[in-house]
Amino acid sequence: MEGRPLTDAELIEEARRGDVAAYEELVRRYEELAFRTAYLVCGDADDARDAAQEGFVRAYGALNRFRAGAEPRPWLLRIVANAARNRRRAAGRRASLALRSAQDRPSDGAAPSPEAAVLAGEQRAELLAAIDRLGDDDRRIITLRWFADLSEREMAAVLDMPPGTVKSRLSRAMDRLRAVVSGGANHG
Amino acid sequence: MAESIVWPPRDEHEMATALAELARTVVFPPTPPIAAAVGAQLREQTPRGWRAALPWSGWRIGRSLALAVVALLVLAAAAVAFGIAIGGLRITFAPGTPPPLPSGAVQSRAFGEEVGLDEARRRAGFQVLVPSLAAMGQPDHVYYNGVPSGGTVSLVWGPRPGYPADANGIGLVITEFQAAVDPAVWEKMLYEGTTVTSSDVGGHSALWVAGGEHTFFYRDASGRRVDSSLRLVGDTLIWESGGLVLRVEGAPSLTAAAAIARSLR
Numbered sequence: 001m002e003g004r005p006l007t008d009a010e011l012i013e014e015a016r017r018g019d020v021a022a023y024e025e026l027v028r029r030y031e032e033l034a035f036r037t038a039y040l041v042c043g044d045a046d047d048a049r050d051a052a053q054e055g056f057v058r059a060y061g062a063l064n065r066f067r068a069g070a071e072p073r074p075w076l077l078r079i080v081a082n083a084a085r086n087r088r089r090a091a092g093r094r095a096s097l098a099l100r101s102a103q104d105r106p107s108d109g110a111a112p113s114p115e116a117a118v119l120a121g122e123q124r125a126e127l128l129a130a131i132d133r134l135g136d137d138d139r140r141i142i143t144l145r146w147f148a149d150l151s152e153r154e155m156a157a158v159l160d161m162p163p164g165t166v167k168s169r170l171s172r173a174m175d176r177l178r179a180v181v182s183g184g185a186n187h188g
Numbered sequence: 189m190a191e192s193i194v195w196p197p198r199d200e201h202e203m204a205t206a207l208a209e210l211a212r213t214v215v216f217p218p219t220p221p222i223a224a225a226v227g228a229q230l231r232e233q234t235p236r237g238w239r240a241a242l243p244w245s246g247w248r249i250g251r252s253l254a255l256a257v258v259a260l261l262v263l264a265a266a267a268v269a270f271g272i273a274i275g276g277l278r279i280t281f282a283p284g285t286p287p288p289l290p291s292g293a294v295q296s297r298a299f300g301e302e303v304g305l306d307e308a309r310r311r312a313g314f315q316v317l318v319p320s321l322a323a324m325g326q327p328d329h330v331y332y333n334g335v336p337s338g339g340t341v342s343l344v345w346g347p348r349p350g351y352p353a354d355a356n357g358i359g360l361v362i363t364e365f366q367a368a369v370d371p372a373v374w375e376k377m378l379y380e381g382t383t384v385t386s387s388d389v390g391g392h393s394a395l396w397v398a399g400g401e402h403t404f405f406y407r408d409a410s411g412r413r414v415d416s417s418l419r420l421v422g423d424t425l426i427w428e429s430g431g432l433v434l435r436v437e438g439a440p441s442l443t444a445a446a447a448i449a450r451s452l453r
Contacts, residue, residue, distance in 0.1 A: 024227035031222040045217040056226040102213045119193050119209045127210050146207040147214050171200065178203045181196045 008072050016063045023063075027056050030076055033148065037077055037158055038084035040143045043097055047087040055080030077150070078157035097132055097143070101125065130180040138173035145170055299342040299361075300333025313338030314366050314432055317452040324348065324360070324448065338366035351438060354422055360438040362448070366431060387425065387442060389449040394427035396442045425449055 006014070006022070008029070014022035027034075031052065038048035038055070059066075059079045066075060101124040119127070131139055144150050144158060155170075156163040197203040308330045309316045318327070327343035334340075343362040345351065351359035385396040424437040425445035434452070439445035 020227055020230045023230065024223050027226050028223035032219040035219045035222060036216050039216060048217075049220045049222065052222050053225050053229070056222065057229055060226070060230055098217065100215050101210065102215045119195070119206060119213075123193070123195050123206075124210050124213060127206060128214070142207070146204075146211045147216075149211070174200050174203050178197055178200070181203075 009069065012063065012066060012072060013068075015060065023060055026072070030073065031056075033073070034076060034080045036148050037144065037150070038080050040097070040140060040148055041081050041084035041158065042088040042091070044087075044091065045098070047091065048084060051084035051087050052080050055083040058083070074154045074157040077154055078160070081158040081160075097139070099128060099143075099147070101128060127181060130177055133180055134173065134177060137169070138176055141166070141170050141173050142177060299329075299331035299344065300340065301331060302329055303332045305330045305343075308332045308341045311339055312341050312364075314364070316341050316364060317362075317432070317434070318343065319362065319448050319451045320453045321448060321451045323350075324451075327362075336365060340365040350440060350444065352440075354438065358438060360436070360448070362452075363435040363437070365433055385442065387427075387446065389425070389427045389446055390429065392427045392429050394425055394446075394449070396423070396425050396445065398423035398442070 006025070008026060011022045011026040015026060034052040034055065035048055038051040039045060042048055042051060055076070056079075059076055062079070066072070101121070131142060134142070141155065141159065144155050150158065152163050152166050152170075155166045159166060161169075193206050193209055194202045195206065197206050303311070305316070305318070305327065311332050324345065325348075328346045329344040331342040331344065332339055333342070341364045343364075344358060345360040346357060347353035347359040353359055383397075383399045385398070387394040387396045422438045423440075423445070424435050425439065425442065426433070426435050427449065428434070434449065436445045436448050439448060
């Protein structure tokens with residue numbers, strides 16, 4: 001027993017009994033994922049922070065409705081994403097994601113070999129720019145899948161649509177992204 | 189090993205490979221300390237007082253508000269009968285259900301420091317009463333809390349026949365403190381589903397608070413709720429006698445609570 005971190009289910013049970021510290025620990029486990037998800041949904045870091053906080057506070061109030069034994073991840077993400085969606089609607093603007101790639105082109109200008117299992121800095125920038133040029137829905141579904149690393153079930157919760165719809169929409173969005181990249185690449 | 193990247197990607201699989209590779213290096217805005225903010229917000233939250241349910245707080249009068257108003261009317265009627273008989277105990281009504289209690293709120297320390305009955309009698313600024321019903325016997329635990337002035341004494345019994353244990357293993361609690369006009373008060377907050385019935389204990393007006401969930405906590409002179417004193421409590425009979433406010437909590441019925449109340453010596 002000593003030193004064993006509590007499982008999510010145990011933390012939720014403690015939180016249900018009113019242990020705010022236990023709930024805080026649970027939030028700590030998911031705050032990054034929730035913030036990033038909210039960011040990809042609403043496109044603004046301040047709104048994402050507020051949405052995540054609001055979502056977690058709401059979830060605390062709804063703990064009694066959380067089904068024991070269920071996965072907390074999709075449940076929490078759904079609540080946070082709802083808050084983020086509301087903020088996006090309230091803002092009424094299309095945000096440009098300020099995502100960037102950490103590995104920019106090496107300063108010495110040396111190009112990686114084509115065989116290297118890394119995407120060259122230029123191509124990463126091109127791919128990011130292509131994602132940003134997509135329509136909101138396509139951009140959101142692609143970034144949630146690949147950058148937030150959500151499962152289809154979690155994406156369904158976040159996007160409030162059936163898993164089957166997520167699958168087909170993701171596939172179409174990937175096609176459109178490929179078309180954008182190919183168009184850009186032809187000029188490159 | 190990651191797969192080689194084909195650029196530009198020719199099909200969905202190659203695009204997926206490129207995206208997975210990009211994802212390894214993509215940088216999000218830094219994650220703010222959300223857990224700490226959530227914890228702080230939850231700790232700050234207090235049950236909404238009856239003031240929040242008054243008509244001028246908004247135009248939407250929902251079911252909660254209607255219930256709150258009805259309850260306030262019941263309480264007002266009871267208060268008229270009661271006069272100032274519950275000095276030192278404020279009763280308020282909040283819509284909705286009670287918030288989850290903070291950690292440790294249901295532990296024994298919510299009652300104060302555990303002391304023997306003799307010690308409680310020495311410390312309390314009043315004569316501590318104990319029920320004389322043979323079935324109850326002496327309390328299993330006696331606690332003393334230094335607030336309000338004169339202190340609060342809690343007599344706690346484990347389960348007894350007819351007094352099953354609650355979620356905390358408690359069968360019955362009797363709380364005694366001096367009635368006082370004091371900005372620092374014990375406060376009982378009632379929620380939806382709670383009924384308040386006027387009653388009588390040995391000629392003294394009493395209130396039977398039952399049915400729903402209610403909380404019992406101490407509010408200091410600045411109005412701040414002292415969380416360590418917060419408990420979710422069961423059906424309770426409250427009355428004042430000889431300058432003392434008394435509560436019997438956990439009795440299965442008003443009749444049983446009144447029998448215990450009448451036996452206090």
